Amino acid sequence: MKILIIDQLHESIHPLMKAADLHYDYRPEIKKEEVLEILPQYEGIMVRSKMRFDQPELDRGTKLQFIARSGAGMDNIDDAYATKKGIHLINAPEGNRDAVGEHTIGMLLLLMNKMHTADLEVRKGIWDREGNRGWELMGRTVGIIGYGHMGQAFAKRLAGFGVKILAYDKYRLDYSDQYAREASLEEIFNDTDVLSFHTPLTEETRAWCTLEFFKRFRKPILFLNAARGEIAPFHDLNEAMDRKLILAAGLDVLEVEKFDKLTPKQKEELKKLQERPNVIFTPHVGGWTFESYQRLNEVMIQKIQAFLERT
Numbered sequence: 001m002k003i004l005i006i007d008q009l010h011e012s013i014h015p016l017m018k019a020a021d022l023h024y025d026y027r028p029e030i031k032k033e034e035v036l037e038i039l040p041q042y043e044g045i046m047v048r049s050k051m052r053f054d055q056p057e058l059d060r061g062t063k064l065q066f067i068a069r070s071g072a073g074m075d076n077i078d079d080a081y082a083t084k085k086g087i088h089l090i091n092a093p094e095g096n097r098d099a100v101g102e103h104t105i106g107m108l109l110l111l112m113n114k115m116h117t118a119d120l121e122v123r124k125g126i127w128d129r130e131g132n133r134g135w136e137l138m139g140r141t142v143g144i145i146g147y148g149h150m151g152q153a154f155a156k157r158l159a160g161f162g163v164k165i166l167a168y169d170k171y172r173l174d175y176s177d178q179y180a181r182e183a184s185l186e187e188i189f190n191d192t193d194v195l196s197f198h199t200p201l202t203e204e205t206r207a208w209c210t211l212e213f214f215k216r217f218r219k220p221i222l223f224l225n226a227a228r229g230e231i232a233p234f235h236d237l238n239e240a241m242d243r244k245l246i247l248a249a250g251l252d253v254l255e256v257e258k259f260d261k262l263t264p265k266q267k268e269e270l271k272k273l274q275e276r277p278n279v280i281f282t283p284h285v286g287g288w289t290f291e292s293y294q295r296l297n298e299v300m301i302q303k304i305q306a307f308l309e310r311t
Helices: 013-019 032-041 055-060 079-084 093-112 115-123 149-161 185-191 211-215 234-242 264-274 290-310
Strands: 002-005 023-026 044-047 066-069 088-090 141-145 164-168 194-197 221-225 246-251 279-281
Touching (some): 002 032, 013 023, 013 290, 032 055, 055 079, 066 290, 079 088, 088 290, 093 115, 093 194, 093 246, 093 279, 141 149, 141 185, 149 164, 211 234, 234 246, 264 279
Parallel strands (some): 002 044, 044 066, 066 088, 141 164, 141 194, 194 221, 221 246, 246 279
């Protein structure tokens, strides 16, 4: 079996691949056109985010048995068509779930304690204690939408703060655990003080967080998104914040993350968000720690080996 690696991965990939006796070509600088040209030679491919694999690309992989993605989300792969062609899909949420859980906690604490604005003011010689008074998490209700690896990792870290944690996941049953209680969407809308999204990007979740969605909450919320930016369009976030439906937001992901691809309207809406002191941004690094970078490799190799043992 020959495996093609088309993205930059942690250097540990080389000893791991060799230890697993996997034959591979490491081509992190390869362009999409060349990938398509040589893809018919390979039974496996390992990717991150360099390119999409839709029907035309998958059809080029005439020998493909599996695609392994270094990360959790599979939205750059047409999973339905890949499955139809008998291509096994592998992802590695176990590799970066802890990083996402910690990062989301960090955004939440920073927002509630106004650390981002306080830091800037002190650097400018402004000592405003009252203006930077924060809020405590203790006694509040946190709603988590999407209770897979990432949502569970966030809930586990929240557990020590004395909060009530509600979790909603359309695709699971009986998933209450020691950290969160399974809840309906109506319960999320009625009780939540802090809402955190941990769902994949699908046709169902794309643009889910509209103004109408935020209107359904009984009280204003603090909104966190460390999942996919397309879930919450810029315009709807601004509308919800203008109407005080969202008190503050922590965004690790954006509706459009390649700034040169923004439409004029999206540029305008993003600028409005950037000017809000109650919004913090990070550049899609929630799951991108030094530790997770290596751990993703370990998870992928384990899953590739398990797949090959079954075939």
